[in-house]
Amino acid sequence: MDLLEYQAKELFRAMGIPVLPSQRIERPKDLKGLVIPYPVVLKSQVYNGERGRVGGVRFVENTIDAIAAAQTIFNLSILGEYPKVLLAEAKYDADQEFYLAITLNRSVRRPVLLGSQKGGIDVEMAIDQMQHVVVEQEFSAYYARRLALKMGLEGTLIESVSSVVEKMYQLFVQNDLDLIEINPLGVSASGDVMALDGKISVNDDAWARHPHLEALITRLEGSSSPSSDISIVPMESDGQIAIICNGAGLTMATMDLVYQAGGKPISFLNIGSETRADFSPAQLKRHLQEGLEYMTQNKQVKVVLINLISNLVPCDEVADIIAASVGQPIPRTSSLKGIRPSTLIAQATRMPAMVVRLVGSQCDRAQSRLAANQISLLDNLDEAVTQAVALAKAGRS
Structure with a gap:
């Protein structure tokens, strides 16, 4: 679960990281x-x-x-x-803006410290200048200083930035975080540092171990539990096709293909790319589940087109979530020529039809699990888009 900036800064303040x-x-x-x-x-x-x-x-x-x-x-x-x-x-007058982050590298299963002298909104433009240090053994001040030196810092900045990194790491470990980020870390003319913006992602599987975080959210938001952080973007008011993808590029490409095929998207949801530093398999699954719950309850949605490239989350686990959103298997009653019988359970259940394209590991298992719920698994995107548009048009007639 991601925290908002003001929630993250509450944790920064408690840990002694300077905030305004x-x-x-x-x-x-x-x-x-x-x-x-x-x-x-x-x-x-x-x-x-x-x-x-x-x-x-x-x-x-x-x-x-x-x-x-x-x-x-x-x-x-x-x-x-x-x-x-x-x-x-x-307001804070910064002479320089740095980038600092700590994330969990799932490949090496170790925390990684990240830092750059190029921070702020243009940090992605200077990705080649990003420095990293893998925490290979028990953490010590050595790792923080090593990052500061690799960033090219000198003089008192080495100590002040290292101090912030050490406190970030304490917060990272104590709260089972997937990501802690300060962007930018402002540096004044006198050399003082200030966390001007912050982001924190808590590991979904570890949330129950940290009731103080839920208490923090409750106190700041006045709610009894963390709210959903999915963002379903509305499109055409008279659309019928809801789109779920992972990754901004894949989402935009899928929408373009739907339009080119004569379809009208009503909304889309990007559940998050696996290439993001704050990616969590549990988060992807939760976003997919919540997105399906929302889209299948919208009576205007005739078809849900799901296009996912999933490697860290096996396709069979994705298929389980999709099948659960449909419910019990229904006999095939399709009479639509040229359309796979997968997804035509909509008439019997008053649920939107499902068109699924998955790419990744365990696709064979995913295919059998979806087939049990009358859902076909496609590996060709053009074919999936064609079927989704045809189903949407058939639903209007």
Whole structure:
């Protein structure tokens, strides 16, 4: 589960990682009681990135401007997600911006420290400058200093950045995190460092071992349990095809093919790419399950097109989740010429038809498990798109 920025910074503050004075804003009028002196920055609290590029981060000089900016941000969709809360934070003048992160490398099964002198919104442009240090034995200050040196830091910055990395690692281990990221770590003209933005991903399988995290979410959000972090993006108001993919590129390509075939997507969900540093197999499965629950309850959805490339999560486990969303097997009653009988359970169950294309390990097992629920497993994307569009058009007639 991902935490929002203001939740992550609450953990940063408790661990002694330097953060700015801030205040949670639930409605624009809360800014009348702002205790942080102006100027301040208002930040949309959403799980998706790219806030700064689309207007989700704004600097304001007074209360009138702050209220107007907050109203705009609350009504700004970022990849289909609207913020329920904003973070008001003191302005910080940074001479430099670094990138720091700790993640779990599932290939070597060890934590990896990441760092770069190029941070902020353009960090992806400087990926070739990213330094990494694998924590091969029991963690010590040596690993943090080694990362600082590989980043090319000198003088007092070695000590100040190493100190932050050590505290990040403590937080990482104590809370069974999949990812902890500070981007950017601001450096002032005097050499002081400040965590200007932060991201934390908690391992889904370890959540029950950390009731203090759930208590933190409850206290900050006023909810009894963590909320879903999936973001289903609406498309055509008269569409009939819901699309589920993993990875932004695969999602966009699938939507383009649906349009080219004469179909109309009603919505899409990117459940997360395996190439992301914060990827969790449990998270992918949870996102798929929640996405299917939502899409199959939408009466306007005639077809759910699932296109996944899954290696870390075996295809048979993905198939189990898909089959569970359909329910019990139903006799094949398809009369649609040229369409596989897979997915025509919709008429009998009032469920959307399912068109599934999976690529990855254990595809043979996945095929047999889906077949038991009258769902065909396709390995050709063009064929899957053609079938999805045909089913959607048949549902309209």
